[in-house]
Amino acid sequence: MSASFATALAAARDAAAAQHYPQGALYVVATPIGNLADITLRALHVLQLADTVACEDTRHTQALLRAYGIDKSTHQLLAVHQHNEAEAAQQVVQRLQQGQRVAYVSDAGTPGVSDPGARLAQAVREAGLRSVPLPGASSITTALSAAGAVAHSAEQGGFVFAGFLPVKQAERAAAVQVLAGEPRCVVLLEAPHRIQELAQALAPLGERPVTLARELTKQFEEITTQPAHALTAWLEGGAQRARGEFVVLLHPMAVASDGNGESLRVLRLLLKELPLKTAVRLAAEVTGASRNALYDTALVWKREGDGEGEDNA
Structure with a gap:
């Protein structure tokens, strides 16, 4: 453990230990996406408290825990990743039913968004058990x-x-x-x-x-x-x-403002007769409005079924 995290563990106990952490619950824990200092005090406390740490990669998570000075034995780590999530979720449910506190972490960031974890949370919910989210880092x-x-x-x-x-x-x-x-x-x-x-x-x-x-x-x-x-x-x-x-x-489209009514009126008229890109180019030349904004506006109209022209691009 880095000496700098010794005080963090003590601070985690002081800040979070008095809170209630029910047994038989899944704790979905966000972990750093790169900088090890981006870990919350509550996450450190729960990772210490957990009977089982479910994780994408047991070796990666073991190294992460040791960096913070948290020791977990091999049998306390359970692999739950995209290739076995459905099956491993049932093992997690069984441990929860036995009254264990199970923390789930992905390799980095907040689980269940892009990383695995959604199926696990669903299985826990369907079993009538509780999931407790611990917010934190997210790319x-x-x-x-x-x-x-x-x-x-x-x-x-x-x-x-x-x-x-x-x-x-x-x-x-x-x-x-x-x-x-x-x-x-x-x-x-x-x-x-x-x-x-x-x-x-x-x-x-x-x-x-x-x-x-x-x-x-x-x-x-x-x-x-x-x-x-x-x-x-x-x-x-x-x-x-x-x-x-x-x-x-x-970034969001540079959609033309409705306040520029003349450019939008011209664009709508041209779209009735011309392909989209041609209509946009002519509307911009005639009115002086932003060509990019008019183009994005025309795309929105087309998507909403409100444009008349065809895009021949």
């Missing part, structure tokens, strides 16, 4: 908090979590085409060996801003926002830029 909210990518308007507010896109090129391109019509911020995840392919798939979105967040909370953390068409060039600008796990944020 998704970490990236969102720094990117300024979440709009607050009624049409574009919030964000959509899409996770990992399909691996096959044609399926990935089809998924991007669907996301192109989504006016809200879209959150994607990607591995380093596929980030270039994702960048190429997003390139047709043109000037739409995209934030790449890599190595979050680690020494070489990097967050950049680029136009979609420039992502590939940015990644090729340095050997280290394609390393590490990525959170990719597709």
